[in-house]
Amino acid sequence: KFYVTRLLRIRKVTDEDMHHNFTCMLQADERTQIKIIKLKKGNTRDLPVRIFTTGMVLVVLLPCIAVAAVFVCVMFRVDLVLFYRNVCRRDDTAGDGKEYDAFVSYLKDCVSPTEEEREFALKILPMVLEENFGYKLCVFERDVSPGG
Numbered sequence: 001k002f003y004v005t006r007l008l009r010i011r012k013v014t015d016e017d018m019h020h021n022f023t024c025m026l027q028a029d030e031r032t033q034i035k036i037i038k039l040k041k042g043n044t045r046d047l048p049v050r051i052f053t054t055g056m057v058l059v060v061l062l063p064c065i066a067v068a069a070v071f072v073c074v075m076f077r078v079d080l081v082l083f084y085r086n087v088c089r090r091d092d093t094a095g096d097g098k099e100y101d102a103f104v105s106y107l108k109d110c111v112s113p114t115e116e117e118r119e120f121a122l123k124i125l126p127m128v129l130e131e132n133f134g135y136k137l138c139v140f141e142r143d144v145s146p147g148g
Contacts, residue, residue: 004028013039017039018038018039018040018041020038020039021036021037021038022036022037022038022039023035023036023037024036024037082133099136099138100136100137100138100143101135101136101137102129102135102137102138103137103138103140104121104122104125104126104137104138104139104140105140106118106121106122106139106140106141122139122141122142125137126139126142
């Protein structure tokens with residue numbers, strides 16, 4: 001005996017096709033065989049709409065959250081480091097042997113129409129950085145003795 005197998009793929013099947021009979025004919029040499037077949041639904045299950053929708057929302061939402069997190073980390077990296085130091089009570093600069101964290105340089109003889117620049121450099125900046133963030137600033141007018 002000689003057997004031949006062929007796979008028939010039907011791209012689109014409608015509900016109406018399920019109620020019709022289809023005739024398959026095989027011709028080999030002088031013999032002809034005819035078979036009548038009827039289509040029936042298989043038991044392949046599709047994903048429930050709720051699971052598919054949840055998956056699609058996660059696929060779109062997770063990359064957006066990742067990009068937003070990277071953006072926030074880049075924009076607020078200094079604030080995040082200061083927050084980390086405050087929460088963990090860990091400051092890598094504490095034991096580095098340096099007397100000051102930063103030097104504030106302000107030319108006191110410059111001509112300025114307002115006193116805002118002087119007040120910012122000599123009062124506001126040191127107050128915020130030293131009292132709120134724990135930095136030790138070297139302000140020339142305050143910390144450097146004459147001739148030093």
